Amino acid sequence: MALKGDDIKQHSDRKSCWVVIHGGVYDVTDFLDSHPGGANVILRCAGKDATDDFESVHSAELLTEALPASALQGHIDPAELNTLGDLKGNPGESISQSDDGAPPPLSTLINLHDFEKVAQQFLPANAWAYYSSAADDEFSKKMNAYAYQKITLRPRILRKVQAVDTTTSILGHKVSLPVYMSPVGIAKFAHPEGECALAAAAGKEGLVQVLANSASFPIERVMEERTSPSQPLFAQLYVNKDISKSVDLVKRAVKAGARSIWITVDSPVVGKREMDERMNLSFTAQDSDAKGQGVAKVAASSISPFIDWSILSWIRDLTDLPIVIKGIQCVEDAVLAYEHGVQGIVISNHGGRSQDTAQSPLLTLLEIRKFAPALLDSKMQIFIDGGIRRGTDVLKAIALGATAVGLGRPFLYSLSAGYGEDGVRRMLEILRHEIESNMTFLGATSLQELRPEMVNTARLERDMIGSVKL
Structure with missing residues (x-):
């Protein structure tokens, strides 16, 4: 009709x-x-x-x-x-244009910060607020990046490095770089193909993608964009207040072919992301009880704050896939995760988006090195995210014991301005070159040759807690 x-x-x-x-x-x-x-x-x-x-x-x-x-x-x-x-309020109406109305050619972007600058100019205002915002005064977001600057490198010379090998294994899957795509929600804000473009780029670049619980596309659709059936894709899980919905999500992910489940536990409630909330004040003005709720808060309103370590037993009743706990913020919880038999942990403060002034993930990695070094030699893999923007950042984390690092915002920024898959691959090309060249400077031919003595952590160690009780 x-x-x-x-x-x-x-x-x-x-x-x-x-x-x-x-x-x-x-x-x-x-x-x-x-x-x-x-x-x-x-x-x-x-x-x-x-x-x-x-x-x-x-x-x-x-x-x-x-x-x-x-x-x-x-x-x-x-x-x-x-x-x-x-x-x-149509997102497309808030796009700011450059002088000629077009984004710069990808060839002119030479580092990950360039992608962020372009994203700020070309993303819809509400999308930029959702992606870039962090909690309260955004101190943790800033310190995540600053922690890497407080660690300096100790290069070795005359090591005859003719080639470098950047491959490693994440939960049994070989990858070309010690880098994975962190779960990032609503990627379609950045580009119409969203997570599908990320999946295509991950396959062509030999990376692993962790699909967000709040992805714009269903997992079955994202699976179709892989470059081969063997391309691994991991699924993120936020435990829902309605547990039956989480049961369905896990079963759906398993049926679709996900290779592991990453349970995010560092956001039992949503942080006060003020930029996001201010941007959405006008959208919620019709309901006085909802004023100030940004995209993040309304989208995450179904997350359950009432879970504990027993959730792992519940997950194992549903699947025998590897389990990763995302959101470890202190050595005590890293030890507990190991004792509960998970296959991996992600040291993360949610990109500074949950609790402001939470310590940087890199500082938590130093805690593990000092107070629970056995974890670094265990079968449990240790991942880290937050503030990583340079190849040197990646190498510092690996030298200190991380298996691989996760990037979130940079992948969203590289999708924006219409770049899509091409933007993601250009961003990875830049990061790959930085990793390879700096491995050569350090005198390392493989990731396995990166050692703690290649970095000077003294400045960051000053911020570390004096003692813990395990």
Whole structure:
């Protein structure tokens, strides 16, 4: 049935909310309160064409998964689309342009900081706020990066390094670099292909991708973008307040072919990301109880804060895949994770996005070296993320005992400005060159030759706790 614009405009409030997506007119009234992003995200689109808003975050498959067939009321006459008016706050409208309106050629970007600068210019304002924001005063976010600067290198000379080998193994899967794609939510904010573009780039560059719990695309779709059936993909899990949803997610990931489950535990509640919240004040103005809630807070409202170490037994009842705990922030919990038999841990403070003034992950790695060095020689792999922007950062972490490092924001930034997969591969090309050249400077022909004595940690060790009780 063809509907007129005036018919659709009459359904523009909480009592009767219709939206237009790809020409289809959907009654989403009954879905408002169950929308993970909050009702007001939909209500601001009520009676309007929400296609651009929907496409900036979701894949088309979500419509049939989230809404019953009865929600489709008909289709709008194409000639009537312009009568609905523009949607204020459309992410595409806030893109700032360079002088000629185009992003710089990829060849002119020469480090990861360049990608961040371009992303800030070309990302929609609300996407930039969601990606780049951190908790409170963003002290932890800044210190994550600064910790690497406090460690200096001790190069060796005349070592006759003719070639370097940057390969390693992550949970039994060979990778070309000691780098993996950290789980990053709503990658479609950055590029229409989102996590699918990341999967394609990961396959061509020989990396592992950890798919976010809040990915824009379903895991089955992302799996299709791999370059070969053997390309590993890991699945992130936030434990839902409704445990049945987490059961379904794990089973779905296993069925789709995920090779491990990474349980994120450092955000039992969402940090106060003020930039994100300020950007979204106008989007939630219709509901006084929701004012100031940013994208992160509404998207993560279903995370359960009521879990403990027993969650590992629950996971093992569902799958025998390797389990990684993401969010270790002190040596005591690293030891507990080892005692509970996980296959890996991620030392992480969530990129400074959860609790501000939490210590830097690199400092936690030094704690492990000092107070629980046996963990570094165990079968449990140790990963680290947060603030890594240079090849030298990667090598410092590896020299101190990490198996590999995770990058999150840089992958999102490299997707932006329309770069997509090409941007991701260019960013990795830069990082790969920095890793290889600095291995040569250090006199190391392989990652296994990177040793603690190649770095000077004295300045960072001054910040380390004096003693712990294990």
